[in-house]
Amino acid sequence: MAFTFIREQLSQQQQQARYRQRVCTTSSSENENLITIEDKTYVNFSSNDYLGLNNHSSINAAMQEGVERFGLCASASSLVTGHQYAHQSLEETICQWLNKPSCLLFSSGFSANLALFHALGSTQKKSSNNVSFFLDKLSHASMIDGAYQSQARIKRFAHNNTEQLTQFLQQEPSDSNKLIASEGIFSMDGDIAEINKLKELTEKYKAWLYLDDAHSIGVIGEQGQGSNAHARIDITMATFGKALASSGAFLACEEQLKEYLTNFSRHYIYSTAMSPAIAWATQTSIKLVQDEQWRRDKIVELSELFLSLLDDNINVLPSNSSIHAVIIGDEQKALNISKILKEHGLWVTAIRPPTVAKGSSRLRVTICANHSVNNINSLARILNKALT
Ligand SMILES: Cc1ncc(COP(=O)(O)O)c(C=O)c1O
Numbered sequence: 001m002a003f004t005f006i007r008e009q010l011s012q013q014q015q016q017a018r019y020r021q022r023v024c025t026t027s028s029s030e031n032e033n034l035i036t037i038e039d040k041t042y043v044n045f046s047s048n049d050y051l052g053l054n055n056h057s058s059i060n061a062a063m064q065e066g067v068e069r070f071g072l073c074a075s076a077s078s079l080v081t082g083h084q085y086a087h088q089s090l091e092e093t094i095c096q097w098l099n100k101p102s103c104l105l106f107s108s109g110f111s112a113n114l115a116l117f118h119a120l121g122s123t124q125k126k127s128s129n130n131v132s133f134f135l136d137k138l139s140h141a142s143m144i145d146g147a148y149q150s151q152a153r154i155k156r157f158a159h160n161n162t163e164q165l166t167q168f169l170q171q172e173p174s175d176s177n178k179l180i181a182s183e184g185i186f187s188m189d190g191d192i193a194e195i196n197k198l199k200e201l202t203e204k205y206k207a208w209l210y211l212d213d214a215h216s217i218g219v220i221g222e223q224g225q226g227s228n229a230h231a232r233i234d235i236t237m238a239t240f241g242k243a244l245a246s247s248g249a250f251l252a253c254e255e256q257l258k259e260y261l262t263n264f265s266r267h268y269i270y271s272t273a274m275s276p277a278i279a280w281a282t283q284t285s286i287k288l289v290q291d292e293q294w295r296r297d298k299i300v301e302l303s304e305l306f307l308s309l310l311d312d313n314i315n316v317l318p319s320n321s322s323i324h325a326v327i328i329g330d331e332q333k334a335l336n337i338s339k340i341l342k343e344h345g346l347w348v349t350a351i352r353p354p355t356v357a358k359g360s361s362r363l364r365v366t367i368c369a370n371h372s373v374n375n376i377n378s379l380a381r382i383l384n385k386a387l388t
Pocket of ligand 1: 107108109110111113140142183187212214215239240241248249
């Protein structure tokens with residue numbers, strides 16, 4: 001029989017308590033972070049709707065207007081006829097917001113990351129052996145995949161270890177094209193990149209700095225600009241599918257790099273442009289993100305409350321964001337605690353290897369602007385009980 005490895009690998013996943021399954025959820029509330037699964041409603045501590053903007057009436061209204069004006073579908077790739085007024089207008093909004101010269105839209109953050117690494121590391125002149133990527137070990141799967149699908153040299157430095165990165169940079173030929181890549185806020189740990197140090201190294205070694213701001217856009221900076229609020233980042237990628245409560249992604253960079261990607265990025269060229277209606281609605285998301293600082297303040301306030309309520313023996317990684325990783329260790333134990341929380345109406349998905357390192361299975365708690373003090377009190381109380 002063909003493909004016998006499928007059955008073998010699935011059964012291995014099951015034996016290791018790593019089997020992954022989807023659940024079918026419904027969420028419809030603007031002011032509360034609730035999901036319904038099989039007729040039971042839970043407070044959702046596993047969503048990336050950090051600012052609580054999903055289902056916001058203004059975004060929904062903008063979406064309807066977008067559908068009426070532009071239709072749901074772009075009906076072509078961007079270089080054919082898919083790049084429409086709604087896309088152009090969103091790109092300009094992002095450039096103004098982040099003070100960037102140029103911007104390119106993608107249908108997902110995953111494809112934006114693949115696009116960038118693939119295009120920079122696979123140059124037309126086959127001089128790509130002169131390109132080196134330096135990635136933080138905890139960089140997202142799409143950055144790693146994009147890097148390895150290219151022909152560039154790849155070095156991965158230990159998480160946030162700028163000493164090791166410096167050693168790698170010292171060993172590089174001075175004339176190689178170097179890209180230092182990291183996440184702004186790390187998706188599974190919730191901590192922040194050493195942005196100023198990375199910036200200093202890019203200047204010293206004439207490298208470029210690439211930050212994936214999937215989890216920082218909207219959440220940090222006075223107008224939610226993410227890492228760009230801290231320093232001038234050469235290339236920023238961020239998805240619209242988290243704090244912006246929309247869908248799709250952008251790369252913001254210098255004009256010439258945008259032109260290069262437009263000409264050579266296979267992921268950009270050979271893909272239908274993102275939905276124009278979504279592009280239109282995303283501008284309303286950005287306006288709310290810029291104007292409503294209270295949402296960021298609320299995340300900080302509720303996060304402080306959560307940490308203050310947890311027992312001292314609970315291992316929570318230090319965080320600068322909505323993301324709080326409660327480290328459990330063993331896969332099965334993480335599943336068991338997640339089940340106990342569910343029985344109390346709290347949804348926290350257990351994150352296990354290979355998404356995180358072996359022995360570091362965790363409950364990835366996300367605290368969002370539409371959680372309440374009561375929600376946080378319940379979560380801390382049940383966790384304290386379950387983990388002692
Ligand atoms: C750090 C990071 N980068 C990129 C992505 C991919 O973005 P998207 O969901 O838009 O494909 C994700 C998760 O979704 C992420 O966590």
